[in-house]
Amino acid sequence: MPLIQLTDVEKIYPLGNQQVVALSEFSLSIDKGEFTVLAGPSGSGKTTVLNLIGGIDQPTRGRIEIEGRDVGRRSTRALADFRLRHIGFIFQSYNLIPVLTAAENAEFTLMLQGMTKPARRARIRDLFADLGIGGLENRKPRDLSGGQQQRVAVARAMASHPAVILADEPTANLDSQTAEGLLDLMHRLNRQHHTTFIFSSHDPLVISRARRIVRLRDGRLEDDRVQQP
Amino acid sequence: MDILTLAWKNLWRNRRRSFITLTALSLSLMLMQGFHNLAVGSYARMIDSGVRAGSGHIALYRGDYNRSRDEALTYAAADLPKQLSAVTEVEHVLPRVYLPGLAQSSRESRGILLTGIAPADEAAVNPFLRQLEAGSLLNSSEGRGALLGSRLASELKLSVGNKLVITVQNRRGDLISELFRIRGIVHTGLRDVDGSLVMVGLKKAASMGGFPGEIHELALILNRAANVSEVMPKLTALMRHSAVHAVAWDVAMPNLSNSIKLDYASQKVIFAIMLLIVTIGIVNTMLMSVMERVREFGIILAVGASPGRLFQMILAEGLVMGILSVVTGSLLGSLLTWYLVDHGIDLRRIMPQSIEFGGVIFDPVLRAIWDLPWMAKISLYLLGLALAATIYPAIKAARLAPAEAMRHV
Numbered sequence: 001m002p003l004i005q006l007t008d009v010e011k012i013y014p015l016g017n018q019q020v021v022a023l024s025e026f027s028l029s030i031d032k033g034e035f036t037v038l039a040g041p042s043g044s045g046k047t048t049v050l051n052l053i054g055g056i057d058q059p060t061r062g063r064i065e066i067e068g069r070d071v072g073r074r075s076t077r078a079l080a081d082f083r084l085r086h087i088g089f090i091f092q093s094y095n096l097i098p099v100l101t102a103a104e105n106a107e108f109t110l111m112l113q114g115m116t117k118p119a120r121r122a123r124i125r126d127l128f129a130d131l132g133i134g135g136l137e138n139r140k141p142r143d144l145s146g147g148q149q150q151r152v153a154v155a156r157a158m159a160s161h162p163a164v165i166l167a168d169e170p171t172a173n174l175d176s177q178t179a180e181g182l183l184d185l186m187h188r189l190n191r192q193h194h195t196t197f198i199f200s201s202h203d204p205l206v207i208s209r210a211r212r213i214v215r216l217r218d219g220r221l222e223d224d225r226v227q228q229p
Numbered sequence: 230m231d232i233l234t235l236a237w238k239n240l241w242r243n244r245r246r247s248f249i250t251l252t253a254l255s256l257s258l259m260l261m262q263g264f265h266n267l268a269v270g271s272y273a274r275m276i277d278s279g280v281r282a283g284s285g286h287i288a289l290y291r292g293d294y295n296r297s298r299d300e301a302l303t304y305a306a307a308d309l310p311k312q313l314s315a316v317t318e319v320e321h322v323l324p325r326v327y328l329p330g331l332a333q334s335s336r337e338s339r340g341i342l343l344t345g346i347a348p349a350d351e352a353a354v355n356p357f358l359r360q361l362e363a364g365s366l367l368n369s370s371e372g373r374g375a376l377l378g379s380r381l382a383s384e385l386k387l388s389v390g391n392k393l394v395i396t397v398q399n400r401r402g403d404l405i406s407e408l409f410r411i412r413g414i415v416h417t418g419l420r421d422v423d424g425s426l427v428m429v430g431l432k433k434a435a436s437m438g439g440f441p442g443e444i445h446e447l448a449l450i451l452n453r454a455a456n457v458s459e460v461m462p463k464l465t466a467l468m469r470h471s472a473v474h475a476v477a478w479d480v481a482m483p484n485l486s487n488s489i490k491l492d493y494a495s496q497k498v499i500f501a502i503m504l505l506i507v508t509i510g511i512v513n514t515m516l517m518s519v520m521e522r523v524r525e526f527g528i529i530l531a532v533g534a535s536p537g538r539l540f541q542m543i544l545a546e547g548l549v550m551g552i553l554s555v556v557t558g559s560l561l562g563s564l565l566t567w568y569l570v571d572h573g574i575d576l577r578r579i580m581p582q583s584i585e586f587g588g589v590i591f592d593p594v595l596r597a598i599w600d601l602p603w604m605a606k607i608s609l610y611l612l613g614l615a616l617a618a619t620i621y622p623a624i625k626a627a628r629l630a631p632a633e634a635m636r637h638v
């Protein structure tokens with residue numbers, strides 16, 4: 001059984017009197033431990049796919065299953081809890097809560113899970129060192145570089161040991177060298193923890209680093225292939 | 230605890246805006262506490278001087294004398310004053326007789342209210358007798374000495390030492406006239422009283438009325454700590470078998486009690502308006518702060534916070550703001566009260582004449598007293614309002630759809 005299964009998914013957004021078809025006849029299955037990129041130009045539906053998998057948006061038609069369970073047919077609360085325990089999110093930028101320090105941001109989901117502060121800190125300490133941001137725990141997001149901020153976002157996504165990490169154009173606002181570093185990191189985490197990574201990008205350099213490339217165009221699957229490293 | 234820490238941090242995100250809201254909240258709490266305490270202090274003094282000059286904290290009447298003022302409703306004082314003095318809370322017992330009549334000088338005549346009093350007891354209590362305009366107090370209950378209201382004296386063109394004739398109707402309907410000599414002039418500041426007051430000895434007045442040994446009223450002055458509503462049942466029990474019954478000051482002097490009620494009601498309206506304005510301020514602050522953070526709430530929801538959790542987070546911001554303003558507001562309110570207790574507000578600078586309120590002349594220096602239970606109550610009220618005012622913004626945030634919120638810039 002695949003970890004994630006999308007079957008004939010369609011997503012239509014109402015826009016005034018019109019309807020925007022963001023995704024149509026879209027099917028995709030992803031196994032545990034994959035390292036997949038959703039590639040495609042802006043507006044092709046990458047964010048929509050990630051949001052549907054992560055359960056922060058509902059499909060207009062079709063089924064989305066994670067570990068065999070239908071994501072669409074859950075209450076708002078159950079979905080929130082599902083995200084909290086099984087999904088890690090990384091966004092393009094301004095990912096972090098500005099009033100919290102780097103460590104507090106990374107601990108945020110653990111706090112939501114009700115973990116005590118010392119336990120949270122202990123879990124975060126090794127993670128920060130591992131991600132190369134050790135020593136920055138008490139910095140506020142505005143005192144961190146873009147790359148450091150994204151590493152804190154990765155730490156937050158990793159902190160609760162989720163099965164899947166969804167990253168929506170995580171490197172879009174980073175220079176290529178920093179982007180490389182972040183990708184190296186994600187690769188390593190994928191190998192070490194068997195965490196499934198699905199990220200989106202329209203940057204060829206970034207796309208070339210993925211093992212599996214799912215190409216989208218105008219809300220449809222254009223191409224799906226595994227490339228040899 | 231984490232949620233409160235987060236709320237605290239978020240509160241200081243827009244320092245100026247939060248500071249302004251906190252200041253508005255604290256200042257309004259300060260003003261409400263200070264002015265409530267001042268009002269309560271003033272009312273306490275008004276009641277005190279009102280009951281001392283009037284019919285006491287509690288008055289004892291026969292039948293419906295309180296309303297009808299029927300002179301026939303006298304009763305024998307006998308050992309009632311002694312029994313009443315034995316009640317721990319009762320400080321003074323003042324027997325009185327009231328008779329409408331006519332005062333004549335050699336040139337003028339006026340309608341008056343002849344008031345028979347026990348000179349020594351009355352002098353110890355009645356604030357108007359503390360400082361006579363002229364002359365001296367009565368020295369006997371049977372003598373021919375009289376105290377006149379200042380306006381009456383001047384209308385009759387009389388002064389201390391002069392004589393006048395007082396005529397009243399006695400119990401059998403005969404007109405009785407007696408000659409009195411003015412010992413002193415009383416100035417109360419109350420126009421009606423100054424124009425009609427004639428005080429004479431109790432025994433003299435009763436014998437003129439044809440009911441020696443009987444009285445119309447026993448005015449009881451309680452000690453400071455006593456509570457009228459606690460003493461009333463004791464007296465009612467004491468008077469069980471008698472035609473005489475006890476009437477509390479607010480019933481006996483409806484003018485004073487109604488004036489106080491009216492004054493406090495208008496103050497309450499002002500408080501309510503203040504609270505309304507403050508509530509609008511909190512709603513505005515919280516709504517602005519929520520609207521600015523739509524994207525952030527999208528992220529918070531996306532990483533797994535339930536809408537209920539987000540609702541709590543924002544409510545916590547209202548709570549923190551409420552607690553903070555209640556603490557600073559109560560501190561400021563206590564400082565203000567402390568000043569108003571110690572120094573008070575001197576109305577003589579604004580109003581040179583004596584001040585009448587509900588038929589009572591009161592001290593022109595208003596002083597507050599500490600009403601701690603009320604201060605706590607209004608603080609909790611404000612805290613509740615701060616929370617209530619945050620509910621709508623919190624609901625707005627909790628209803629956000631995470632995917633859409635995140636597209637928000």
Ligand SMILES: Nc1ncnc2c1ncn2[C@@H]1O[C@H](COP(=O)(O)OP(=O)(O)O)[C@@H](O)[C@H]1O
Nearest residue numbers: 013014015020022041042043044045046047048
């Ligand atoms: N909330 C929305 N309302 C209307 N149209 C939307 C909304 N979200 C996305 N779209 C549209 O859906 C399409 C796919 O968007 P998106 O998934 O964000 O693409 P990508 O992430 O690849 O840039 C675009 O045409 C976009 O304009």
Ligand SMILES: [Mg+2]
Nearest residue numbers: 046047048168
């Ligand atoms: Mg996108």
